[in-house]
Amino acid sequence: MREAKKQPGIAEVAAAAGVSVTTVSHVLSGRRPVSAATRALVETVIKELGYRPNPSARGLRTQRSESIALIVPDLTNPFYTLVAAGLQDVLMESGYLLSITDAAQPGRALPEVVRHVLARRVDGIVLASYGATDDDIASIAETGTKLVRLGSRFRADFGDVVRADDVGGMHDVVDHLLARGYRRIGLVNGEYDAQPSQMRLEGYTRALREAGRTADPDLIHFGTFSRAGGAAGARRLFDSAHPPDAIVGGNDLIAVGVMDAARERGLAIPRDVAITGYDDIEAASLVTPALTTVHNPAREIGRTCARMLLDRLAGKYDDVAREVVLAHRLVIRESS
Amino acid sequence: MREAKKQPGIAEVAAAAGVSVTTVSHVLSGRRPVSAATRALVETVIKELGYRPNPSARGLRTQRSESIALIVPDLTNPFYTLVAAGLQDVLMESGYLLSITDAAQPGRALPEVVRHVLARRVDGIVLASYGATDDDIASIAETGTKLVRLGSRFRADFGDVVRADDVGGMHDVVDHLLARGYRRIGLVNGEYDAQPSQMRLEGYTRALREAGRTADPDLIHFGTFSRAGGAAGARRLFDSAHPPDAIVGGNDLIAVGVMDAARERGLAIPRDVAITGYDDIEAASLVTPALTTVHNPAREIGRTCARMLLDRLAGKYDDVAREVVLAHRLVIRESS
């Protein structure tokens, strides 16, 4: 452990360059013109000394932390890691710090997490957690922290929204199954009050309706967006009076759980029962048989969130909230 | 978008409580005694006003940011997300902010990432990237930023190290394969200069040696810690003069790639060839056949790193660097 060398401050730079601290600040921020000669001089001095402005001092004065927070329901869900990577793509080159928190742990529920990041005075929040209540959103809004929500229903007073076209995606899945001749199509979904669940349900029922069929409530199950949740839901469907010949999962993790359950029952996939997922996480192509699913452009979603947040922080778009809907893509593999 | 309400400062709190800002600060920090009555008064006022100290102001004065950074080679590797979750477990309750960066993107290589987090004056860094050079480490050390390295070889002047017992883990895997009667055991490993690669190689060769056999260099391959890398390495081994009857992968992702390659060749697992992984990520239990692997206590590793960093920041242990080695556990499934 070597000893810490004291980092130079703006005053040292100014002294070494023979100018005032004001001038140094101006060449850094470009808020006022500086002659080319002076600018060059200051810049070389900065480089020589390895000067980096102290973010605390800057933040104190500007009332900005140049950091944004990502709040996800579950960090181990690969979909969200990809979103995080996409955010990082954009944020790092803008010098922003990205902090990532999941609200999946006991004692680390959403209100706590929100308090935590608000206490740190982040400039913006990307909120991907369905369980968010109006109170959660309100507590963010009243601090003036910019907010972009992921995959939620748009509300003008709740900030921007970035989401994929879940309704359309699920519609495509069901269409595909119908085209393949499956007739009793069940749905094992995630949390009932989660927005993605609702939108995927909507796509499912709409596709059935447009095909002149109607959804059988016995074949619709809500649980959690997890492998265990999928297995539990599938068992219930398999045990019903008229078991399904196809099950669409609310996401890929659920679909994997459905596969577990199908195997327990000795059902062959896709002969006895077809199974589909949603998101197209890495694991979707790993399982056997490979999972038919809908590709969700997670990384692009992350990038889009970052750009919207940066635009907002730059004062663009004034106060009109926006909604961006990204395209999906059906990926047909072996499970259907 | 509601309008921002101005957050109260310490001065408002002091005024409302009828005391000086000093006193408020003292009840917050406990650095000097405050009478019980005053303390109670101040605390209720703080709660009423919803006061939160401004981290920039505090950081400016204390020269601490109360934030730490995690740098991983690849955020989409589930092992690292679990480490991140473990860090978060410990850090959040201490009020620290965790920022997570991967160094996997073009234009986002390790030196850049290190510069980025150092510019943000984080208090500590958890570095999980093998590719770290001495220069990278030195640039961290000279800023006085505390460092904990993950899975690297211990060096007293490079800060603390937390790692799993990779040598022992791989030893167990090979022992297990030998016990099952496999005789030509190949190794498809990750990056040659990565520490985990080296330690896993060591466990592999040592186990063979102790069994009175010697490692055949034709059966050892270095590539990348990824699915594609695993497939490529396995193809080479399968094409060699005396192909292996078992392949141990440097990690689970590699093992999955090896499976891909085995399937291409029409080899049955584990009859024609046994395959093992390392880390025990979620996907290891998803693939068919389920993967024999070594459970790596990722979350616990993350927690341990966080505790060590916090201890260091609290000034414990002075300057003596420590190494913590965590236990592993062989998980036998269907692929061997």
Added chain:
DNA sequence: CACAGTGCGCAAATCGATTTGGCCGGTACT
């Protein structure tokens, strides 16, 4: 009664940047 000791609170300096008002010399315009 005087004096040392102690618990508690205040005023002011400080951290390192940004930002604003103003000064100075030179150019353009009338």
Added chain:
DNA sequence: AGTACCGGCCAAATCGATTTGCGCACTGTG
């Protein structure tokens, strides 16, 4: 020639907390 303007720089105020030296009032002791 006089006035107005402007580019380029500086000095000083400011952001919101922490920290230090000091003073006040009260207690216990010789």
